[in-house]
Amino acid sequence: MNSNATTDGWTCVCRIGEIVPDTGVCALVAGEQVAVFRLAGDTLHAVDNIDPESGAAVLSRGLVGSLGERVVVASPIHKQHYDLRTGECLEDAALHVHAWQIRRDGEHVLIRRGER
Amino acid sequence: MTTRLVVVGNGMVGHRLLEELATLQPPDLEITVLGEETRPAYDRVHLSEFFSGKTAAELSLVAPGFFEQAGIRLRLATCATGIDRARKRVTTADGNELPYDKLVIATGSSPFVPSIPGSDRAGCLTYRTLDDLDALSEWGGRSKHGVVVGGGLLGLECAKALRDTGLETHVVEFAARLMAVQVDDSGGQMLRKAIEDLGLVVHTGRNTQRIVDGAARRHRMEFADGSHLETDLIVFSAGIRPRDELARQSELGVGQRGGIMVDNFCRTRDRDVYAIGECAQWGGKVFGLVAPGYDMARVVAKHIYALQARRPAPDLPEFAGADMSTKLKLMGVDVASIGDAHGATPGSFSYQFSDGRRQVYKKLVVSEDGKRLLGSVLVGDAADYGSLLQMMLNGMELPESPETLILPSGEGKPKPGLAVDALPASAQVCSCNNVSKGQLCEAVAAGATSLDALKQATRAGTSCGGCVPLVTQIMKAELARAGVAVNNHLCEHFAYSRQELYHLVRVERIRRFDELLARHGHGLGCDICKPVVASILASCWNEFVLQQEHASLQDSNDYFLANIQKDGSYSVVPRMAGGEVTPDGLIAIGQIARKYGLYTKLTGGQRVDMFGARLEQLPLVWEELIAAGFESGHAYGKSVRTVKSCVGSTWCRYGVQDSVRQAIDLEHRYKGLRSPHKLKFAVSGCTRECAEAQSKDVGVIATEKGWNLYVCGNGGMKPRHAELLAGDLDTATLVRYVDRFLMFYIRTADRLQRTSVWRDNLEGGMDYLRAVVIDDTLGIAAELEAEMKRVIDNYACEWKKAVSDPQVRRRFRHFVNSEAADDNVAFVPERGQLRPATREEKRSRLERIPVVVETE
Numbered sequence: 001m002n003s004n005a006t007t008d009g010w011t012c013v014c015r016i017g018e019i020v021p022d023t024g025v026c027a028l029v030a031g032e033q034v035a036v037f038r039l040a041g042d043t044l045h046a047v048d049n050i051d052p053e054s055g056a057a058v059l060s061r062g063l064v065g066s067l068g069e070r071v072v073v074a075s076p077i078h079k080q081h082y083d084l085r086t087g088e089c090l091e092d093a094a095l096h097v098h099a100w101q102i103r104r105d106g107e108h109v110l111i112r113r114g115e116r
Numbered sequence: 117m118t119t120r121l122v123v124v125g126n127g128m129v130g131h132r133l134l135e136e137l138a139t140l141q142p143p144d145l146e147i148t149v150l151g152e153e154t155r156p157a158y159d160r161v162h163l164s165e166f167f168s169g170k171t172a173a174e175l176s177l178v179a180p181g182f183f184e185q186a187g188i189r190l191r192l193a194t195c196a197t198g199i200d201r202a203r204k205r206v207t208t209a210d211g212n213e214l215p216y217d218k219l220v221i222a223t224g225s226s227p228f229v230p231s232i233p234g235s236d237r238a239g240c241l242t243y244r245t246l247d248d249l250d251a252l253s254e255w256g257g258r259s260k261h262g263v264v265v266g267g268g269l270l271g272l273e274c275a276k277a278l279r280d281t282g283l284e285t286h287v288v289e290f291a292a293r294l295m296a297v298q299v300d301d302s303g304g305q306m307l308r309k310a311i312e313d314l315g316l317v318v319h320t321g322r323n324t325q326r327i328v329d330g331a332a333r334r335h336r337m338e339f340a341d342g343s344h345l346e347t348d349l350i351v352f353s354a355g356i357r358p359r360d361e362l363a364r365q366s367e368l369g370v371g372q373r374g375g376i377m378v379d380n381f382c383r384t385r386d387r388d389v390y391a392i393g394e395c396a397q398w399g400g401k402v403f404g405l406v407a408p409g410y411d412m413a414r415v416v417a418k419h420i421y422a423l424q425a426r427r428p429a430p431d432l433p434e435f436a437g438a439d440m441s442t443k444l445k446l447m448g449v450d451v452a453s454i455g456d457a458h459g460a461t462p463g464s465f466s467y468q469f470s471d472g473r474r475q476v477y478k479k480l481v482v483s484e485d486g487k488r489l490l491g492s493v494l495v496g497d498a499a500d501y502g503s504l505l506q507m508m509l510n511g512m513e514l515p516e517s518p519e520t521l522i523l524p525s526g527e528g529k530p531k532p533g534l535a536v537d538a539l540p541a542s543a544q545v546c547s548c549n550n551v552s553k554g555q556l557c558e559a560v561a562a563g564a565t566s567l568d569a570l571k572q573a574t575r576a577g578t579s580c581g582g583c584v585p586l587v588t589q590i591m592k593a594e595l596a597r598a599g600v601a602v603n604n605h606l607c608e609h610f611a612y613s614r615q616e617l618y619h620l621v622r623v624e625r626i627r628r629f630d631e632l633l634a635r636h637g638h639g640l641g642c643d644i645c646k647p648v649v650a651s652i653l654a655s656c657w658n659e660f661v662l663q664q665e666h667a668s669l670q671d672s673n674d675y676f677l678a679n680i681q682k683d684g685s686y687s688v689v690p691r692m693a694g695g696e697v698t699p700d701g702l703i704a705i706g707q708i709a710r711k712y713g714l715y716t717k718l719t720g721g722q723r724v725d726m727f728g729a730r731l732e733q734l735p736l737v738w739e740e741l742i743a744a745g746f747e748s749g750h751a752y753g754k755s756v757r758t759v760k761s762c763v764g765s766t767w768c769r770y771g772v773q774d775s776v777r778q779a780i781d782l783e784h785r786y787k788g789l790r791s792p793h794k795l796k797f798a799v800s801g802c803t804r805e806c807a808e809a810q811s812k813d814v815g816v817i818a819t820e821k822g823w824n825l826y827v828c829g830n831g832g833m834k835p836r837h838a839e840l841l842a843g844d845l846d847t848a849t850l851v852r853y854v855d856r857f858l859m860f861y862i863r864t865a866d867r868l869q870r871t872s873v874w875r876d877n878l879e880g881g882m883d884y885l886r887a888v889v890i891d892d893t894l895g896i897a898a899e900l901e902a903e904m905k906r907v908i909d910n911y912a913c914e915w916k917k918a919v920s921d922p923q924v925r926r927r928f929r930h931f932v933n934s935e936a937a938d939d940n941v942a943f944v945p946e947r948g949q950l951r952p953a954t955r956e957e958k959r960s961r962l963e964r965i966p967v968v969v970e971t972e
């Protein structure tokens with residue numbers, strides 16, 4: 001595994017240039033799959049990669065966009081929308097994913113478990 | 117005291133009576149029903165759909181639990197054989213006697229079989245009940261050739277059904293033309309041509325004298341003119357006769373040409389006996405349609421209710437005759453006849469329009485003063501049936517020049533059609549269920565704002581379906597009046613329909629989503645508008661879908677050029693144009709599938725699908741497929757999928773053209789074309805239609821002279837037969853029409869609208885489409901062809917580009933920071949291959965893996 005864990009819990013997962021604008025990638029962080037998104041203006045978001053509805057590890061492959069004020073990703077399996085800031089599912093309150101902390105350090109994209 | 121009601125016959129009308137009674141719930145009524153058939157009531161009107169796959173259960177008219185809930189006793193397979201009116205008893209074939217206080221006879225009618233020598237031979241059948249259809253399937257399976265005696269409404273429907281089961285089918289008609297009762301001479305000629313185009317052979321003016329053993333086939337029919345015809349099976353559909361045996365035997369009064377005589381309350385001369393449906397005769401007429409029968413059922417139910425409730429009922433409904441306008445319900449042949457089709461009214465005159473090439477014939481019969489419509493005949497295009505019928509029934513004033521009603525609309529000028537606003541509230545819109553315009557408007561006001569809701573609330577449109585276009589029009593008009601704007605905006609980011617966006621992209625030559633969003637939208641976009649715009653851009657400019665500025669717009673399937681499966685793995689579908697593949701190609705696919713452990717299956721689109729590829733395997737698999745000569749099959753896109761073919765004239769002894777070559781050529785021409793929804797084609801080498809072309813968006817069927825082009829069909833959720841756009845085309849013309857048709861669809865369709873739905877929403881329907889595609893009435897044909905050329909010229913295999921572009925290739929990794937595979941994808945063996953593990957299977961597997969402990 002080539003992710004470098006730092007002492008304060010932040011892990012560098014990739015360089016910003018490795019994410020096509022307005023899409024996501026999946027990162028492996030200590031055995032967990034995290035979907036990392038780069039949106040317009042280079043804002044970054046990270047949530048669990050596993051879609052709780054289907055159980056498939058696919059959220060990083062969903063289309064991103066906005067619904068009202070929310071920034072969302074649509075699961076490629078059955079199209080539920082997850083709020084990228086909070087992890088809530090817009091269609092079904094019983095489904096939600098964990099939102100990870102994310103920040104940028106120069107070219108590096110770093111993420112950390114814990115509440116945002 | 118309880119009144120015992122006995123109903124003889126559980127057919128369409130008898131059952132409608134029971135439904136009406138179950139709703140009204142008259143007090144102290146005990147109902148017993150005798151049905152001769154082994155099944156309770158079913159939909160005879162849609163009987164022929166039995167051959168296109170409808171089951172007896174689907175045809176049933178009985179809601180589950182109906183008889184139990186209504187407390188009605190039903191005795192099936194019980195034939196009433198006599199009525200003893202003095203003792204008020206019905207006897208049944210099994211020797212029982214059933215006392216009644218009130219009796220309703222609803223015994224329908226039976227097919228008329230002429231009493232010619234030999235008409236009772238084995239293999240001489242009729243067409244009225246499900247049992248008849250069983251017998252027909254049975255005999256049909258053992259036959260190659262069939263004859264239907266009778267070229268009326270039912271005969272033609274039956275002949276088409278026979279033809280569809282694969283028999284060479286002939287229609288033998290006594291009169292000089294088909295549908296002699298409904299259609300005039302000119303209409304009859306046009307109809308004959310249309311029927312022949314369905315692959316049926318028509319003989320008119322033939323009087324069958326006797327049926328004897330044939331030399332080459334089972335039967336030989338000998339005609340009065342000395343000619344003869346040999347065939348394996350014969351179906352008589354030469355009219356119906358009311359089943360009035362019970363009435364004759366009990367002296368209830370039967371008309372000269374049959375039918376139990378009834379009054380306006382459908383009572384016979386015995387006040388305690390009613391007769392309804394096709395067995396009844398009113399005003400000297402027997403009504404061979406279901407709507408008048410339903411009307412009679414309503415009248416009798418209300419009458420019985422009034423008697424039971426012992427209340428004066430001043431406004432009891434009475435039966436007042438019925439309009440006998442009819443429409444033939446054959447796929448691909450539009451025929452309708454309204455009112456006084458033959459112009460028998462003194463002083464009336466007529467307008468006629470005929471178009472030999474498109475096989476359309478229309479006639480209007482107009483009153484002496486030119487103000488009212490009396491009748492009409494429509495052949496080849498009956499789209500106006502509903503509105504003309506309403507004009508006639510409601511005596512509405514005709515436009516200044518009535519001929520505009522039947523002349524084709526030129527240069528985009530809309531036809532004067534029927535303004536639904538002009539219809540009076542009392543106008544009966546659905547005759548099957550007696551629903552007026554007023555009732556529809558009320559239901560819309562009460563919240564039924566979709567067609568389904570409206571059908572549920574009023575029952576309109578739920579029987580023959582003939583009124584649905586008009587019902588929809590009324591609903592839309594009411595919604596518009598109520599100010600309910602029917603908004604067709606794509607999503608919150610674009611206040612435009614797909615069609616409008618397409619136009620903007622074309623006209624402003626926009627090539628990127630960002631640009632379109634900046635100029636005409638707001639927000640970030642979403643999973644609705646992004647793929648739509650991606651598709652529009654591809655239809656217009658056909659740039660590589662994965663180049664940087666388009667990549668983020670693609671639906672997940674397009675982004676990875678493969679179909680995502682339930683577990684996050686992908687399927688791989690290489691193109692096999694026309695379903696043709698070499699042994700080497702098959703071997704290559706087999707080897708690749710084995711190497712990567714992929715599950716293989718033949719698809720419904722005549723090619724091989726390989727399932728279970730992990731993301732990172734896709735480029736590797738494709739590299740090998742490309743090396744073996746394959747290219748992308750676009751199974752993932754809203755794009756051209758497959759062109760299915762049959763083996764055609766190269767091998768098949770019936771083929772008249774090389775359907776495989778045509779399919780391959782078409783598939784290569786249009787491969788990669790992106791569209792509002794997927795597009796499917798097929799090409800058959802003769803009318804046997806082994807490639808099922810008539811179920812495709814574009815269907816091509818070979819003829820002796822060239823190709824027939826069918827459009828706007830599909831399978832799927834709502835199967836739809838394609839309709840003939842043009843016939844006997846040479847290949848160049850065929851291709852030109854397909855170019856125009858496809859580009860016109862791409863220009864004007866809504867998001868995710870298949871061609872069939874698009875066509876249904878196209879004002880002017882098939883006529884309009886023909887005018888645009890063939891006659892170029894909009895003057896855009898050259899443009900459409902040029903647009904198609906551009907797409908074709910810019911075709912490149914997406915997978916070839918993807919695997920050779922390192923930037924793109926990098927995206928096919930599951931983890932951005934690891935070469936590991938997705939451990940969430942897991943397979944288990946089944947039938948010698950692999951399938952995705954279920955959640956339970958995954959869980960039990962994961963339990964054995966040590967949990968990774970996180971250290972902060």
Ligand code: SRM
Nearest residue numbers: 679687718719720721722723751757830831832833834870
């Ligand atoms: C693989 C295949 C089934 C098979 O094992 O045979 C298939 C599989 C899928 N079909 Fe299909 N259809 C397949 C032939 C058909 C056919 C038969 C045909 O094409 O002759 C039909 C009916 C004909 C038609 O479309 O008119 C068909 C009607 C549908 C529909 C309903 C469309 C409709 O208008 O109602 C959908 C849903 C949709 O597209 O919205 C659908 C959607 C799908 C999707 C894409 C669903 C999805 O999003 O996962 C399936 C995924 C395919 C995959 O992963 O590769 N599939 N599907 C067939 C692929 C054919 C091919 O070679 O490309």
Ligand SMILES: Cc1cc2nc3c(=O)[nH]c(=O)nc-3n(C[C@H](O)[C@H](O)[C@H](O)COP(=O)(O)OP(=O)(O)OC[C@H]3O[C@@H](n4cnc5c(N)ncnc54)[C@H](O)[C@@H]3O)c2cc1C
Nearest residue numbers: 125127128129130152160161195196223224393394405406
């Ligand atoms: C193929 C086909 C297509 C048609 N298409 C159309 C169409 O498009 N539009 C339209 O309006 N109409 C159409 N019709 C006609 C329509 O089906 C009839 O008008 C309708 O079924 C009449 O209903 P009914 O109840 O009077 O008779 P039926 O539906 O025939 O019912 C009579 C029932 O009574 C039973 N019965 C008879 N005698 C006895 C007895 N002595 N004891 C017990 N039971 C008895 C019979 O077995 C039968 O089940 C079509 C008919 C056919 C066959």
Ligand code: SF4
Nearest residue numbers: 762764768771801802
């Ligand atoms: S449709 Fe094709 S396979 Fe069928 S008979 Fe014709 S040529 Fe032969």
Ligand code: FES
Nearest residue numbers: 546548579580581
């Ligand atoms: S007219 Fe037959 S369903 Fe309405």
